[in-house]
Amino acid sequence: xxxxxxxxxxxxxxxxxxxxxxxxxxxxxxxxxxxxxxxxxxxxxxxxxxxxxxxxxxxxxxxxxxxxxxxxxxxxxxxxxxxxxxxxxxxxxxxxxxxxxxxxxxxxxxxxxxxxxxxxxxxxxxxxxxxxxxxxxxxxxxxxxxxxxxxxxxxxxxxxxxxxxxxxxxxxxxxxxxxxxxxxxxxxxxxxxxxxxxxxxxxxxxxxxxxxxxxxxxxxxxxxxxxxxxxxxxxxxxxxxxxx
Numbered sequence: 001x002x003x004x005x006x007x008x009x010x011x012x013x014x015x016x017x018x019x020x021x022x023x024x025x026x027x028x029x030x031x032x033x034x035x036x037x038x039x040x041x042x043x044x045x046x047x048x049x050x051x052x053x054x055x056x057x058x059x060x061x062x063x064x065x066x067x068x069x070x071x072x073x074x075x076x077x078x079x080x081x082x083x084x085x086x087x088x089x090x091x092x093x094x095x096x097x098x099x100x101x102x103x104x105x106x107x108x109x110x111x112x113x114x115x116x117x118x119x120x121x122x123x124x125x126x127x128x129x130x131x132x133x134x135x136x137x138x139x140x141x142x143x144x145x146x147x148x149x150x151x152x153x154x155x156x157x158x159x160x161x162x163x164x165x166x167x168x169x170x171x172x173x174x175x176x177x178x179x180x181x182x183x184x185x186x187x188x189x190x191x192x193x194x195x196x197x198x199x200x201x202x203x204x205x206x207x208x209x210x211x212x213x214x215x216x217x218x219x220x221x222x223x224x225x226x227x228x229x230x231x232x233x234x235x236x237x238x239x240x241x242x243x244x
Contacts, residue, residue, distance in 0.1 A: 029131075029133060030135045030149065030150050030151055031111075031135045031138055031148055032164065032165070032168060033236070034135060035111060035168075036168055036236070037134075037227075037238060038111055038131060040240045041227070043114060043202075044111065044113045045068060045071040045128075046066075046067040046109075047061075047063050047066055047068075047071055047110050048063075048064050048065040048107065048108070048109055048110075049061040049077075049107070049110055051099065051102045051105065051107075051108055052105075056122065057080060057082065058079055058099065058100070058129075059078070061076075061077050061078070063075050063076070073128065077128055078127045078128065079110065079128045079130065080095070080129040080130070081098055081099035081100065081137065082095040095129065095131070096133065096134060097130040097131075097136055097137040099130065108139060108140065109161075110138075111130070112129065112131075112136065114127075116129065132204050135147065143157055149161070179239075180239065180242065183218055183244035185216060185230075185241065187215060187216070187230060187232065187237070188215065189213070189215040189232065193213065194211050194212075195212050195217075195231065196209070196230070196231040197211075197212070197231075198230075199219055199221060199229075199241065200226060200229070201224070201227075208220070208226075219243070221241075221243040225241070226240075226242075226243060227240060227241070228240075228241040
């Protein structure tokens with residue numbers, strides 16, 4: 001298991017250092033942050049599945065539980081992950097989960113999205129892929145979840161893991177007091193501290209960023225939906241921003 005974590009960490013570092021990364025990774029997310037970051041997106045799924053046969057850098061997954069409640073892809077899907085030291089740009093640069101390292105019949109906790117179309121890759125539009133610049137796969141065995149849940153590799157009970165995610169969501173909602181009205185984002189900023197707002201498109205690309213000491217901000221964005229990540233006192237809050 002230690003070798004698995006070391007290899008995953010090395011892949012992650014290579015992903016971040018890649019000079020020609022198509023995902024343009026500016027920071028790396030471990031599972032907890034990935035979960036909170038991707039949760040608002042309707043086309044991102046949180047599932048429990050069983051690892052089946054491997055093909056190239058992906059494998060068939062038998063879906064046994066829809067943990068988010070929005071998955072309609074059927075009980076048997078194909079998910080692409082990273083293959084580690086493969087020469088293909090689309091693998092090493094964009095994704096950090098080597099799902100081929102798991103054993104057949106392992107139970108996996110996965111955050112996945114629809115596979116993107118890239119001429120350098122072999123995915124198709126009917127398949128799925130792990131998240132860019134993120135850890136989005138953990139292993140569940142004997143009632144314990146194992147993997148990079150946060151910055152360091154961790155193991156916790158399934159019940160503790162679910163509590164961690166639920167508590168994190170409740171904490172973000174309770175502390176945020178963030179809302180959008182008429183194209184302006186409002187947030188509590190007691191003490192007029194520096195607040196960093198980062199706006200990403202639905203493909204995860206950073207499109208706008210600013211720092212303000214105000215308690216509201218109206219970005220120069222129009223005609224689309226964005227994910228806004230707000231950093232207040234090193235606490236991250238995430239909302240869906242609908243540009244007017």
